[in-house]
Amino acid sequence: MHNAYFHFAAPANEPVYSYTPGSPERDALKKQLAAFKSQQADIPMYIGGKEVRTGKTKDLRPPHEIKHKLGHFHYGDATHVNDAIAAALAARSQWADTPWEQRAAIFLRAAELMATKYRYHMNAATMLGQSKNAYQAEIDSACELIDFLRFNVHYLSEIYNQQPVSSAGIHNRLEYRPLEGFVLAVTPFNFTAIAGNLPTSAAMCGNVVVWKPADTQVFAANVTMQILIEAGLPAGVINLVYADGPVLGDVCFSHPEFAGIHFTGSTAVFQHMWASIGNNISKYKAYPRIVGETGGKDFVIAHKSADVDVVATALARGAFEYQGQKCSAASRAYLPSNIAEAVKTKLVADLKTMKQGTVEDFSNFVNAVIDERSFDKIAKYIDNAKSSSSAKIIAGGGYNKSEGYFVEPTVIEVTDPKYVTMCEEIFGPVLSIYVYDAEKFEETLALVDSSSMYALTGSIISQDRYAIDLATKKLVNSAGNFYINDKPTGAVVGQQPFGGARASGTNDKAGSMLNLYRWLSARTIKETFVPAVDYRYPFLKEA
């Protein structure tokens, strides 16, 4: 029963801790890293509020220290996916009926727990499981996830407030119902925040969810789930399962109550999912919502007026933070001939100072790539570049997987702007550079626009306002997140709603109102206070 309209005001972004030497947060984080490393985690699935252990386990190991075992998780099969759907559907009616402010309180409580009691659990789990340094973990598993939860509560509160006008004698209202059925959230390895946001944004809207994270993100996903449970998330609202992707897809996409997919991951997997959903379309009770944020081939184009240090720094950070494993990572750069040599010299010098190793050593800027499959794929691109006449490695190029999956930050200079590493997503610490004739800026913008199938992020670096304006116009469809005089990474919830178009996804902008609309199905209600009692309109009367 509602006796008031409850509105949640816009929050501020969660402050980013610095982890400088001697700071209390640095000590607390180091203690949590040591604590996780001294234990052996036994991670269950969570179905209908119960912990499910199958005995069929997979090991969890830090990508930068593969000889160390962090523990294991219990793997499920089609039975567990079916159980998760059944548990979700059983929880649906009570959850959908729960007053909005009660649902919101659970997610705000989870955000508060993440910001305080469990901040270092979230960060240490992300650092060890996904090989992120302290700062990269802090902006992801603490700040971004906390922001997703708090901002989405605010945005949903704004949506519920949007009501139609009513003319005299009637009252019109819009009711924002959750979808009929269950939502499937399939999440990537690279951001604990994204993995937490995809199931919670849909659940916040009153939906029930089956959540499958990437195997390589399970260590931190488990901490997220435990916090949601401690915050009071009722049994069955979010069901966390670990299963083979195609097995999960077969069960979920052929279920009549499949109501939507909230996906982030690679373009190929999303396209496969879309095709399966299309093939099953006649089976569903309602048209499913298909939301997917996928790959990128993100660019930096510098104009001849650009400041050399600004360009080199945008490339060093944009391409190599988190080993280039951000969908937003700068992976192709277009440098004008007048400053190209100076930019390359500074970038190569910067890379020589970039330390690589474990996450416990806080002086390391880069760590390991996520797994062996990824390592092998990246190494192949590097080897091909080494033997190509169109490419030359000007920094890095080394790799080694004896202790962890280490790939050196690598810069490839190409003479062919359509060379494979200028067009395909590599998802690792590899930046390709093409030097263009500084007087051919506009032609190069056309090249940027046409070189890849993706349109996720991109930057223009220039001190010339006309050049910025031209790039903004010519690259209007080349990126969903466009940056001026900055790197193309590091979108902040509430400030730069994130997502791309073309092969980069449905551009439903995670962490914004646009995304939440996808998990709602509005019902319009019209009430007439004094209804008509005669079918004849006045114009029918004789004069």
Ligand SMILES: NC(=O)c1ccc[n+]([C@@H]2O[C@H](COP(=O)([O-])OP(=O)(O)OC[C@H]3O[C@@H](n4cnc5c(N)ncnc54)[C@H](O)[C@@H]3O)[C@@H](O)[C@H]2O)c1
């Ligand atoms: N656009 C964005 O906002 C964004 C953000 C993060 C990552 N990404 C993209 O994600 C990719 C990297 O993440 P990843 O390696 O985890 O991606 P991935 O596509 O390999 O896996 C994503 C998820 O899909 C699951 N999966 C894989 N095959 C499946 C199948 N056949 N059916 C059902 N599920 C399946 C995986 O287990 C995982 O949970 C990159 O392409 C990156 O650009 C995009």
Ligand SMILES: N[C@@H](CCC=O)C(=O)O
């Ligand atoms: N939102 C992140 C990217 C997420 C994809 O991996 C950024 O803007 O860098």
